[in-house]
Amino acid sequence: MSEHPRPLLLDVDTGVDDAVAITLASRLERHKLVALTTVAGNVPIEYSTDSTLRVVDWLGLDVPVYRGMSRPLVAPLATAREHHGYTGLGSWTPPEAHSRIERATAPEAIVQTVRANEGNIALAFVGPLTNLAVALALEPRLPEMVSKLVIMGGAFFSRGNMTDLAEFNIYVDPEAAALVARAGFDALWVGLDATRQTQLTADDWKALADADEPAEVLVREVMRRSFEEVGRSGFPLHDPLAVALVEEPEIATTRRGAVRVSLEHGSRGETRVGAVAVPDVEHGVADQVNVQRFFRLFGKVCPRLTKD
Numbered sequence: 001m002s003e004h005p006r007p008l009l010l011d012v013d014t015g016v017d018d019a020v021a022i023t024l025a026s027r028l029e030r031h032k033l034v035a036l037t038t039v040a041g042n043v044p045i046e047y048s049t050d051s052t053l054r055v056v057d058w059l060g061l062d063v064p065v066y067r068g069m070s071r072p073l074v075a076p077l078a079t080a081r082e083h084h085g086y087t088g089l090g091s092w093t094p095p096e097a098h099s100r101i102e103r104a105t106a107p108e109a110i111v112q113t114v115r116a117n118e119g120n121i122a123l124a125f126v127g128p129l130t131n132l133a134v135a136l137a138l139e140p141r142l143p144e145m146v147s148k149l150v151i152m153g154g155a156f157f158s159r160g161n162m163t164d165l166a167e168f169n170i171y172v173d174p175e176a177a178a179l180v181a182r183a184g185f186d187a188l189w190v191g192l193d194a195t196r197q198t199q200l201t202a203d204d205w206k207a208l209a210d211a212d213e214p215a216e217v218l219v220r221e222v223m224r225r226s227f228e229e230v231g232r233s234g235f236p237l238h239d240p241l242a243v244a245l246v247e248e249p250e251i252a253t254t255r256r257g258a259v260r261v262s263l264e265h266g267s268r269g270e271t272r273v274g275a276v277a278v279p280d281v282e283h284g285v286a287d288q289v290n291v292q293r294f295f296r297l298f299g300k301v302c303p304r305l306t307k308d
Helices: 016-025 045-059 106-116 130-138 168-172 174-182 202-206 214-229 238-247 291-298
Strands: 006-012 031-038 065-067 122-125 148-152 188-190 199-201 234-236 252-261 271-274 282-289
Touching: 006 016, 006 106, 006 238, 016 031, 016 045, 016 214, 016 234, 016 238, 031 045, 031 106, 045 065, 045 214, 065 106, 106 130, 122 130, 122 238, 130 174, 148 238, 168 174, 174 252, 188 238, 188 252, 199 202, 202 214, 214 234, 238 282, 238 291
Parallel strands: 006 031, 006 122, 031 065, 122 148, 148 188, 188 282
Antiparallel strands: 199 234, 252 271, 252 282
């Protein structure tokens, strides 16, 4: 680890790729994972929080976990259990966690952690943006207090995965996403356009068959349902890519522009990037991924999956 790593807060709705993202975030050199906040998304808040605690204990991490919002700002919660299993960890049930949830709520913890590390903290949000929207209501100055914000969400140049237009995280709480897009952050949005380029294949998964190191075991077991039961040929590493771009932004090229989130009935959750005009804020949107470079970094989690 570098001498003075930058603190990193990671917000998760722990499903399969969130668990892998937590693992990667704990092994970065330029950043130190200092807090995990949970939100309802892939699974309800009780399950995303419990699964996060189990992952923390499985990996032997000393990172506080804060429970966040149990539902989107406006709409009922839509989950993705068909992709992530009932608890969020596929068919895997790691041991019951001994770690406990912190007293503060996730939005409170976001504000407190940013204030304690003002100007030097990186944030990565890989679930619906509900917690960040509420944190902005508590502390509107957040955009000027953080050094970096990376968001896994959106389908800017390609088809969505909830509707033809909308990606899951944005679709679940588009009101929160729209608030964040207008709040003043210069964020990097990592949409399906980028994450679909980072496929962990069935052959990659089989290469972990004899793994015994906790991180590789975690990747193998959370992916087991997808490859054995569902019969998928590949699993995009959506959330790990967002974490990787916190550490090495050069892994992906970006397009610059104003990010707009649709709240209209027919296009709810659609994300687009376009020209900046007052009062728009300019953001970055990940485009082309250097897949080999990504997997070199991912080698911190699964050394045998480095793709040179």
